[in-house]
Amino acid sequence: MAEFRLQGSAMLVVHLAGDTVRAKNGSMVAYDGRMTFKKLTGGGNGLRGMVTRRLTGEQMEVMEVKGEGTVWLADSARDVSLVRLSGETLHVEAGNLLCTEGGLRTGTSFAGLGGAAQGDGLFTTTVEGTGQAAVMSAGPVVALRVSPAYPLTVDPGAYIAHQGGVRRSFQSGAGVRTLFGEGGGEAFQLRFEGEGVVYVQPSERATFGGDL
Numbered sequence: 001m002a003e004f005r006l007q008g009s010a011m012l013v014v015h016l017a018g019d020t021v022r023a024k025n026g027s028m029v030a031y032d033g034r035m036t037f038k039k040l041t042g043g044g045n046g047l048r049g050m051v052t053r054r055l056t057g058e059q060m061e062v063m064e065v066k067g068e069g070t071v072w073l074a075d076s077a078r079d080v081s082l083v084r085l086s087g088e089t090l091h092v093e094a095g096n097l098l099c100t101e102g103g104l105r106t107g108t109s110f111a112g113l114g115g116a117a118q119g120d121g122l123f124t125t126t127v128e129g130t131g132q133a134a135v136m137s138a139g140p141v142v143a144l145r146v147s148p149a150y151p152l153t154v155d156p157g158a159y160i161a162h163q164g165g166v167r168r169s170f171q172s173g174a175g176v177r178t179l180f181g182e183g184g185g186e187a188f189q190l191r192f193e194g195e196g197v198v199y200v201q202p203s204e205r206a207t208f209g210g211d212l
Helices: 044-058 112-116
Strands: 003-006 012-024 030-041 060-074 078-094 098-103 103-109 122-136 142-148 151-153 159-172 186-202
Touching: 003 186, 012 030, 044 060, 112 122, 142 159
Parallel strands: none
Antiparallel strands: 003 012, 012 060, 012 098, 030 060, 078 122, 078 159, 098 122, 103 122, 142 186, 151 186, 159 186
């Protein structure tokens, strides 16, 4: 099994002993030992994943890393966080996924307008199974708990990922007060209900809605 650990806040170190991981294409900073790097078309598992991504516009260029040794991965000095999955599904913006263990399955799912936070369309990337995934954020990621008693509303530009029994819905923050300059300035919002965790970053991407 591949071993994931962080070196500093922006570097993922992966130890391989004949294992395979999938990482963002071009994220290799250094490696030692005997490694092979193979670019995968589409980013999803198999032909179905590739076709789905082409149809939905959810772009994620992935490389398969296999061998024995250590590889260091990073991307634009963004912070890296580890998420452990135990047979559940992680929903994550494609541009924020750095690396997954080889046994995890990746794909796409319909996310409503929330998936357009990065201009990637109406779909989001899914990671399923048991193992670890590494996600990236602009600044230290913050994990926010969602419960039936405490639903959560998030700016789409700050959203990174979510997991657990969470239902996501898209809502407009544009009302009369917003149009007249008295609102919070956020034209679109994501609402999460149920039981689980939502990951956000302390920085906002430019979203398709912008500010009103």
